[in-house]
Amino acid sequence: MQVVIAPAEELARTAADAVEELLARRPDAVLGLATGSSPLGLYDELVRRHERGLSFARVRAFSLDEYVGLPAGHPQSYRSVLTREVVARLDLPADALHVPDGTADDLPAAAAAYEAAIADAGGVDLQVLGIGTDGHLAFNEPGSSLASRTRVKTLTAQTRHDNARFFDDDPDAVPRHVLTQGIGTILAARHLVLLATGRAKAEAVHQMVEGAVSALWPATALQLHPHVSVLVDEAAAARLQLAGYYREAWAGRPDGWGL
Known part of the structure; x- marks a missing residue:
């Protein structure tokens, strides 16, 4: 696990460098996209x-998750958010964005179809991630199986409270259920890039990077992946016990090495 501690603007550029380097090698790469506040700086940088010429015309993209029950076109559905923040601002074709079908009559079948679509695309090359204050990854809440695949999940009160800012500060307006990639699905991606900023994320970041692997903190499963980049600002890094080493390792990396 590689930990980079830097201002948010620099983190966005570092993550964008990884995306740009991937597309230089593979213009038809498969990207995994996250929503929420954490990746917005990255999307702005992309x-x-x-x-300036970076093309996404051959890219395919998969969302981490989607709310269950929001009507098509709802501004806070993750399809709408990713269309607004990513597709409409790049040359990524609209039909190249794949999102779980939260309006399906048969949600388990929709989850299985989403898993199959990722597999048919050859898997995700680079997955963008955020982390919840309780350590959830995508919508894999504490207690989630570390081997889980795409499925229906019930959101905790804490997550609904955290996401209320997107629903006029009304936690009751946040859907109670989601379709989400599982921890096992996320770990199958070839490169995981997680961004976190702000003091509210500090304990979750500490547990993810330095704590014991446990379903109590689902993001700790990332310790089991061979290629994880954790990009955090000073506030989110406030609880890291080995912060000095992470800074030294990043500053002393071999010439030409990125994430």
Whole structure:
């Protein structure tokens, strides 16, 4: 696990460098996209690079999750969010964005179909991630199986409270159920890039990087992956016991090495 501690703007550029380097090697790469506040700086940076010539025309993209029961076109559905923040601002074709079907009559079948679509695409090359204050990854809440695949999950009161800011600060307006990639699904991606900023994420980041692997903190499963990049600002890094080493390792990396 590689930990980078830097200001948020620098983190966005570092993550964008990884995406750009991937697309230089493989223009038809498969990207995994996250929603929430954490990846917005990265998406803004990718837009700037697209304006300078970086193309996403052959890319395929998969969302981590989707709310269950929001009507098609709802502004806070993750399809709408990713269309607004990513697709509409890049040359990524609209039909290249794949999102779990939270309106399906048969949700388990929709989950299985989503797993199959990821497999048919050859798997995710680079997965963008955030982390919840309780250590949830995608919508894999504490107690989730570390081998789980895409499925229906019930959101905790804490997660609904955290996401209320997207629903006029009304936790009751946040859907109670989601379709989410499982921990096992996420771990199958070839490169995981997690971004976290702010003091509220500090304990979760500490547990994820330095704690014991446990379903109590689902993001600790990332310790089991061979290629994980954790990008955090000073506030989110406040609880890291080995912060000095992480800074030294990043500053002393071999010339030309990125994430």
